Amino acid sequence: MNDVKLAVLGGEGTGKSALTVRFLTKRFIGEYASNFDSVYNKHMCLERKQLNLEIYDSCSQTQKAKFSLTSELHWADGFVIVYDISDRSSFAFAKALIYRIRAPQTSHCKRAVDSAVFLVGNKRDLCHVREVGWEEGQKLALDNRCQFCELSAAEQSLEVEMMFIRIIKDILINVKLKEKRRPSGSKSMAKLINNVFGKRRKSV
Ligand SMILES: Nc1nc2c(ncn2[C@@H]2O[C@H](COP(=O)(O)OP(=O)(O)OP(=O)(O)O)[C@@H](O)[C@H]2O)c(=O)[nH]1
Numbered sequence: 001m002n003d004v005k006l007a008v009l010g011g012e013g014t015g016k017s018a019l020t021v022r023f024l025t026k027r028f029i030g031e032y033a034s035n036f037d038s039v040y041n042k043h044m045c046l047e048r049k050q051l052n053l054e055i056y057d058s059c060s061q062t063q064k065a066k067f068s069l070t071s072e073l074h075w076a077d078g079f080v081i082v083y084d085i086s087d088r089s090s091f092a093f094a095k096a097l098i099y100r101i102r103a104p105q106t107s108h109c110k111r112a113v114d115s116a117v118f119l120v121g122n123k124r125d126l127c128h129v130r131e132v133g134w135e136e137g138q139k140l141a142l143d144n145r146c147q148f149c150e151l152s153a154a155e156q157s158l159e160v161e162m163m164f165i166r167i168i169k170d171i172l173i174n175v176k177l178k179e180k181r182r183p184s185g186s187k188s189m190a191k192l193i194n195n196v197f198g199k200r201r202k203s204v
Helices: 015-026 060-065 071-074 086-100 104-108 126-130 134-143 157-181 186-203
Strands: 004-010 040-044 047-058 078-084 116-122 149-152
Touching: 004 015, 004 060, 004 071, 004 126, 004 157, 015 040, 015 047, 015 078, 015 116, 015 157, 040 060, 040 157, 078 086, 078 157, 086 116, 086 134, 116 134, 116 157, 134 149
Parallel strands: 004 047, 004 078, 078 116, 116 149
Antiparallel strands: 040 047
């Protein structure tokens, strides 16, 4: 069983809860309790693998109070960073979050520097009052090794589901790569013995 931990972060009122609840229930409720952080659990099967998914839906108020994000960076395997396409300040906040996640000094954290990040421009249904261009979102994502999409939690259930599935798949790929890079205990011992005795035998 794989454990996948996903943190949904972003500015106030960008739709973090709406996206999370849309993914978990396929419903758009409209108003969500917003003064506390929530962690949701979902058991799912993806590509014939059983997953135990945990989604941390951050509350903007607590997020502002502790922008260092240290505990999130240690906890999460991947991040969904949400901004509202009709609110430029939320894009600036998303940018700051991405820089924080990708900052070199974050490398001591569990998985932050290489972790999967999905930048989401939410509220696409409000494109008549758009303040952030699609190209700006795309560029920010490309420059910082993130995936990117614009969507509407209010109107696009399937797109929301596909976005979550894509980041979960990226997380699973990262986990696999890390496992490959880290030789198992017995293999590394065999390598060590081979290096010491193998080389000596040659020189006799
Ligand atoms: N038009 C539109 N409204 C949306 C969309 N997604 C969320 N909203 C609305 O935006 C408001 C904020 O949504 P939330 O999901 O509570 O946002 P949040 O980021 O979790 O909020 P905080 O935790 O308080 O920062 C609510 O009124 C939602 O109904 C969307 O795709 N389109």
